[in-house]
Amino acid sequence: MQRILNKIKEYDCIIIHGHKRPDGDCYGAQFGLKNIIESSFPEKNVYVVGEKSDFVDFIGKMNNITDDAYENALSIVVDTAVQDRISDPRYIKGKEVVKIDHHIPVDDYGDLRWVDTSFPSCAQMIAYFYYKFKNELKLTLDGAIALYTGIVTDTGRFRFRGVSKLTHQLAGMLIEKGVDVEYIDNKLSQESLDMIALKGYVYSNFVTTDGFIYIKMTRDVIEKYSVTDEQAASMVGLIGGIQGYPVWALMIEYPNEIRIRLRSNGPTIDKLANLYGGGGHAKASGAKLEGWEQLPAFIKDVEDVVRKYKEEL
Template sequence: MKGQKKMQRILNKIKQYETIIIHGHKRPDGDCYGAQFGLKNIITSSFPDKKVYVVGERSDFVDFVGKVDQITDDVYQGALSIVVDTAVKDRISDSRYTLGQEIIKIDHHIPVDNYGDLRWVDTTFPSCAQMITYFYYKFKKELKLTQEGAIALYTGIVTDTGRFRFRGVSQLTHQLAGLLIEKGVDVEYIDQMLSKESLEMIALKGYVYSNFVTAKGFVYIKMTRDVIEKYNVTDEQAASNVGLIGGIEGYPVWALFMEYPNEIRIRLRSSGPNIDKLANHYQGGGHAKAAGCKLESWEQLDQFVKDAENLVQTYKNGV
């Protein structure tokens, strides 16, 4: 069984603590929110007397899944911190997770930082929300899950699998999605919520299609502050456009360079070579085909492009 002993230890810790605080990563996506709010729902439904909080940054894109809690430092006294969907310590949203008495890490990314007193990391899962759903499934005789939690978990699975299109989707993925539908998930409602587009976003997509840059087997788009402000979109909306330049024949690796006020984040994707080591080299990590990293300044861009080109060339040469 996938992580049975670790899951049992996690369940025991959940039973042990009266206060549980669930963290995710900075700039949360659907999977992060889905795992956080889905786990919260499982715990509160199963153990009504426990105090459970979801903390961290807010996501406009999947805000319908749940509302982040605002808590003071003293709440961490004697509490259990659970961090989901986050491979690297410096990407954990709200550094107060270290104030908890114990820390549990639940993640599906290639491990980078082995933080936490108890870790359940399994890269065979295509989403962290599926891990949380699997956790419920394995202990469903003693755990409860409501429609609200099922909506959160289904949203997480759908978003991180590209609506069941990406590598890693398995029979188990569909089985667990079916379980969530049985709990009352309205798939049409979730699809509508995830498919909403503003006129500003449509215009920004036109900009991306008109301004992407091609290198040798690598294609990318720069999302600078002036572009984001010109099209009047949020950072989250701008960064979500990475998929637009994927799938171009002859360019198996692509990226969106996102300029934030204090750093340049890279959303890196591949349909060919593994890119996680390239991401590691630029202070990041993730999956073999989908990763994130960063540049210290735009001066590093040329070197990153060269490294991406070399990666593609090595892949094409079969080395």
Template structure:
């Protein structure tokens, strides 16, 4: 499949790369990293990265604004996106052919070519593997290495998550040999504004945990306004309860204008099936969904407690 993808890239003069809504560094890293590899290998090709920009990720890459007409006779590659509803910029359908590259469970097998590897720690890891196994057909650049490294570091929780493999560490080490400022990259990824740190302190003081090891955090619109925290900033805090002894699984409920974002995390119990029950999905130990009332949040929490008790 990797060779088929490379052959398609060779075939097209215009290539447009998409990723999922509400992007994280792995979404930007895989999308932008592949774009930079293609540019380095085929400078004569026209390559675009599109989607709604996330201000907290400006340090990684700025995206392109293109007209609908650009999609005519273009190859579209969608990175790090499990299902079509979560593809940022639904114009991806206008392309002549579509390739899906992803590491989430393949619940929605869209595209003309699909490469899904649920054992990959990050989609950025898959993009590096595409380069590494190309036997010289693709070229790496410093810009691509920087983006892929950031994606791998982020989606492995700085190599703490169980999804981290020997290959993950090897690829990260090889990417470190390229020229980019890792310290500056880490500062941009992990430094937090004072108002976000204050919200983090609030969360650590107010989370609830029961005897089974299930914890929850509820962040209302009013609370987020008080701390002047954006949805993207709040999402960065979901993993902080992982360091709390005794927690087996936890859920964040983050209220927005028209819905409540549900963010599941786990140290063992598989929770992506529960996310799918509520119209979401994700990885076995990290998943998400959306609900529309606090009464529904009560049911989600009850379901999570039942699930954890059964595992």
């Protein structure tokens, strides 16, 4: 961290990158860091670049910069483990590259790296960075809002594993800076009418079998509610955690295949997902069917997994 601070001091121009399809944590870390550097060193030029996100647009606006800005500039990439996923590939044009991330490392890019998977969000790393050097760094309300939003979104509002005493201490520090908790919650809780209507569809049309619950997202449903495939897929959590149904799935129809998001809070399901052209984590995997005609076989395989799990309990 000291070496990163030294690098920041060394450069007059600092350009902060995040990942493709940025989320609240990516924005929070990018704009939080920008605020810290700008407030502490007003003579420096600091830019935030990369893809935009409407969801967390209230945090700040991306800068449009030309290639020559990278000359003698320091690139800092936050919240990104895979080099391919860095948004705005020009980061490489920076004179030096710093990586700050909380994911399990995939690509060891960067001249200087601070990677710590014990942090539940990258924004918390930036908040901690400020806290560590608070005698020489400044952070204003805008930066505190960014960092708080990043922490809140990546921890599922302080619910996920990794949330610690430090998380709450740093969140408290940000509230002390003037963060309005309710304002941020309101911003993050905004939903379109289409999404609410689609939730209604999911709640009225899920199918239950023996210990397994699923929802089909056919093309006509996705079109009817005018949502993106990604938004439709995000509905998988709605049918999770239901008593008696330790495994659940959301199935999206594509022209040549059915893509499944398979979830569990009981048996491990990644081996099953392997059988259907997928895989992932023990309790969260992806899988594929060639068409709906394969669904009965898939359901039977899931039921077998659930049955074995219940027998072993």
